[in-house]
Amino acid sequence: MRTSVLLHRGDDAASLVAAELDDPGADEVLVRIEATGLCHTDLVTLAGLRGAPAVLGHEGCGTVERVGDSVTTLAPGDRVVISFRFCGQCPQCVAGHPAYCLQASLLNSTGRRPDGSATLTVDGRPVFASFFGQSSFASHAIAAAQSCVRIDADVPAHVAAPLGCGFLTGAGAVLNTLAAQSGDRLLVVGAGGVGACAAATALAVGVEVVVVDPLEPRRALARSLGATACASLDDLPPVTHALDTTGRADVIAQMLTTLSPRGIAALVGLGKALGEIDLRDVMLRGLQIRGCVEGDAVPGELIPRLLALYRDGLLPLERLVTTFGLEEFETAVKAQRDGVAAKVVLLPPATPHRHA
Numbered sequence: 001m002r003t004s005v006l007l008h009r010g011d012d013a014a015s016l017v018a019a020e021l022d023d024p025g026a027d028e029v030l031v032r033i034e035a036t037g038l039c040h041t042d043l044v045t046l047a048g049l050r051g052a053p054a055v056l057g058h059e060g061c062g063t064v065e066r067v068g069d070s071v072t073t074l075a076p077g078d079r080v081v082i083s084f085r086f087c088g089q090c091p092q093c094v095a096g097h098p099a100y101c102l103q104a105s106l107l108n109s110t111g112r113r114p115d116g117s118a119t120l121t122v123d124g125r126p127v128f129a130s131f132f133g134q135s136s137f138a139s140h141a142i143a144a145a146q147s148c149v150r151i152d153a154d155v156p157a158h159v160a161a162p163l164g165c166g167f168l169t170g171a172g173a174v175l176n177t178l179a180a181q182s183g184d185r186l187l188v189v190g191a192g193g194v195g196a197c198a199a200a201t202a203l204a205v206g207v208e209v210v211v212v213d214p215l216e217p218r219r220a221l222a223r224s225l226g227a228t229a230c231a232s233l234d235d236l237p238p239v240t241h242a243l244d245t246t247g248r249a250d251v252i253a254q255m256l257t258t259l260s261p262r263g264i265a266a267l268v269g270l271g272k273a274l275g276e277i278d279l280r281d282v283m284l285r286g287l288q289i290r291g292c293v294e295g296d297a298v299p300g301e302l303i304p305r306l307l308a309l310y311r312d313g314l315l316p317l318e319r320l321v322t323t324f325g326l327e328e329f330e331t332a333v334k335a336q337r338d339g340v341a342a343k344v345v346l347l348p349p350a351t352p353h354r355h356a
Contacts, residue, residue: 001030004349006137006326007122010051014329016349019055020121021140023066025113029074029145030066031082034157035323036136037193038332038344039166044270045109045131054111054128055120057346058084060136060143061151061161071145079155080148083164083299084108085133088146099294107144108132132165137326139348149303158345159310159317162193163303165294166343167317169268170197170245171306172295175205177266178241182206187236189255190245191218191229192336193343194268196320198243199227201306204314210236215339225316233258243268249275256287264288268295321345 005019024030037059045056060082064074074080085107086098093101101107106114111128113119118126119142120135129135134143151160162168170193180186186202188195191213199209203226211222211229219229230236233251238260244252247269256265256277267289282289295302309315322341324332326348335341 001140003138003140005055005120005122005135005139006057006329007053007055007127008046008049009053016327017122019127019138021138022117022119022142024068024142026068026070027145028068028142029064029071029148031060031062031080031141031143031148032065033060033062033136033138033141033348035062035161035345035347036060037162037164037166038336038346040192041165041270043333049128052128053122053125054131055135055137056131057135057137057141058082058132059161059164059166060134060141061157061164062141064148065140067145074145074148074150079151079153081151081160081164081299081303082134082136082141082143083147083149083168083303084294085144085147096298097296098298099296137346147299149300151303151307155307156318158321158323158347160307161345162197162317162321162343163306164299166193167197167306167320168297168299168302169292169295170194171201172297172302173243173266173268173292174198174201174207175302176296177290177292178243178264180205180207180241184208184241185210185237185239187212187239187242187255187258188227188245189213189233189243189251190269191222191342192245192339193320195243195245196221196342197317198245200225200315200317200320201309203227204309207241210239212236213339217339218342221319221342225319239263242266245269247271249277253277256282256289259285259287262286262288264290266290266292268292323347325349
C-alpha cells in the first residue's frame with residue numbers, strides 16, 4: 001500500500017515522501033500511525049547508518065487496520081502502542097526480561113524483518129526500515145502483533161506514544177531496576193524525555209526526587225512536577241537511588257559519590273564503552289550499579305500500569321510532551337536538544353506525499 005514516510009538520505013535534510021509498504025505477514029499487523037515519539041536512539045542510529053536511506057521511529061501509537069492470518073490478540077479498530085520486538089522464546093524472554101532478548105539485535109536493528117525481507121520501498125528500492133519492528137516515522141507501519149500493547153480508545157496518541165520506549169525506559173528504571181519506594185530519595189541526572197518521565201514516575205509513587213540538568217527549561221519542568229532541580233552535581237544531599245541518562249563516565253563517577261552506603265544506581269544512557277569509576281569506593285560502601293534496557297519492562301504489563309497512574313492524575317505525561325508535525329523533524333530535534341521540549345512527539349501527515 002502507499003504510505004507517507006520521513007526518509008533520511010545522505011546529508012540532505014529529512015523529507016516526507018511516498019513509499020510502498022508491504023502487506024502484513026502472518027504474525028504482523030498494519031497500524032495507521034497517529035503519533036510517534038522522537039528518541040535519542042533514532043538520532044544515534046541515523047549517525048551510524050552514514051547516509052543510507054532509512055525510515056526510523058520506534059515509539060508509534062495508532063489504530064490497527066489489518067491483521068495477519070495468525071494474529072488472534074488484536075483486531076482492526078484496536079488502538080495500540082508499539083514497543084520493541086522480542087522473540088518470546090529465549091531464556092531471557094521466558095524469565096520475564098524481554099528487553100534482554102537474545103535475538104534483540106536481529107529483531108530490532110537490521111533494517112529488515114528477521115527473514116531478511118523488506119517492509120518499505122521508495123522508488124522501487126528497499127530502504128532501511130522495520131526499525132524496532134516498526135519504523136513509525138510514517139503514516140502507516142507494519143509491526144509484530146506481539147510488540148503491540150492495546151490501549152483504551154480515549155487515550156491521547158501523543159501521550160501514549162512515548163510509552164513504547166522512552167517513557168517505558170524512564171519509568172521502568174524507577175519501578176523495576178531501582179525499585180524505589182515512598183521514603184527513598186532519587187537523583188535523576190539528565191532530564192530529557194527519559195529522565196523527566198523517571199522523575200514524574202518516582203514522584204507519583206511517593207519518592208523524593210532531585211533532578212540535575214544544565215538546561216534551565218528542563219529544570220523548570222522538574223520543579224513544576226515537584227522535584228528539586230539543580231544545574232550540577234556539586235554539593236548535593238545524599239540519595240538512596242540514582243539514575244543516569246547521559247552515558248558520560250565522568251558524570252556517572254560523580255553521581256556515584258552522592259549515593260548513601262548500599263545505594264543503587266541505574267544506567268540507561270548509551271555513551272562511550274570505556275570510562276573510570278572508583279571501584280574501591282563502590283566496594284567499601286556496598287554500592288550497586290545496574291545497567292537498564294527498556295526499563296527492564298514487559299511492555300504489556302508496565303504500559304497499562306503507567307496509563308492507570310495517568311488516569312488517576314498521578315502521572316502527568318501530557319506535561320512532558322511537545323508535538324510537532326513529522327515534516328518539522330529538524331526543528332523538533334533542535335527543540336529537544338535545547339531542552340525547550342522534554343519529549344518530542346511527531347504527528348504524521350493526513351495524506352500521502354509524492355515521490356521526492
